Amino acid sequence: MTLNLNSDSTTPTAPDDRSDRFATLTFERDVAAPLSVLWQAWTVPAARAVWSAPTPSVTVEFLEADTRVGGREVSLCKVKGQPDIRCENGWLELQTAARSVNYEVVSSRGVTQSAALVTADFSGEDERSRLVVTVQLSSLAGEMEAGYRRGFGAGLDNLAAVAERTMVLQRVIRAPRTMVWSAWMNPETLPQWWGPDGFSCRTKRIDLQTGGEWVFDMIAPDGTVFPNHHLYYEVRPEERIGYTLHSGENGPKHADAWALFEDQDGATKVTLGMVFSTAAEFQEAKGFGALELGLQTLGKLERFVVSR
Known part of the structure; x- marks a missing residue:
């Protein structure tokens, strides 16, 4: 304070x-x-x-x-x-x-x-x-x-x-924190599960470290392309990630985000949070089901980790 x-x-x-x-x-x-x-x-x-x-x-x-x-x-x-x-x-x-x-x-x-x-x-x-x-x-x-x-x-x-104007998603994943972290912070595996059900990722650049970025398109089941740009300003191994979300490469910022990873009796509690830049963006995101779509994303992460 x-x-x-x-x-x-x-x-x-x-x-x-x-x-x-x-x-x-x-x-x-x-x-x-x-x-x-x-x-x-x-x-x-x-x-x-x-x-x-x-x-x-x-x-x-x-x-x-x-x-x-x-x-x-x-x-x-x-x-x-x-x-x-x-x-x-x-x-x-x-x-x-x-x-x-x-x-x-x-x-x-x-x-x-x-x-x-x-x-x-x-x-x-x-x-x-x-x-x-x-x-x-x-x-x-x-x-x-x-x-x-x-x-x-x-x-x-x-x-x-x-x-x-903050959205918080949580899921307990039935896998050790090391495995969950590795699936998230590996440039080969992150694009494989990121996004809601039916979406895929097309990566342009990816560098998952402090000061790094991920420039990619999310592709909806109907073929609609959503350009994304994540800028990582904090990476604390197996603890948390801090990054900003932008609409396309070098586009306007629409959220400050974080991911937290906590041990929970051999499983991993993952918390994904986002502070939207404006109340209007938050309401728009809620309106198109961002909460449900985000939970789908964490579900895909669990299925990916458990299947390996």
């Missing part, structure tokens, strides 16, 4: 003894998205990168991201003409779709400005969910409360909007 970099509270000052250096802040949001989707938007690095900047003038650069208990996330918040703000989050507790707890340390020019304990509680049913975030803040470099209120408030507004 980022605080408001346009506030004066980011200017380092000497610590003082004022009691107002300590504050407990509470933020609540009702979100028009299933609880499982909101959890993914809150925890998955690819989604956090979409909503974390509080305003368009702020650029957030993620230096590392490891969403597991004991892992941490380090980012730089940048505004033209201002010193970079470094934010380190460390994950202390992760109860899927229920609660997360993390510490947050904010610094600038090597000087710590604040430390906070952030607790997020999740609840929901059907297509609606609720998030309550409690921030226990200690301002070490001047008054930070106002900046936190603006930054967290804007960030959570962004999160709600992102969750409402």
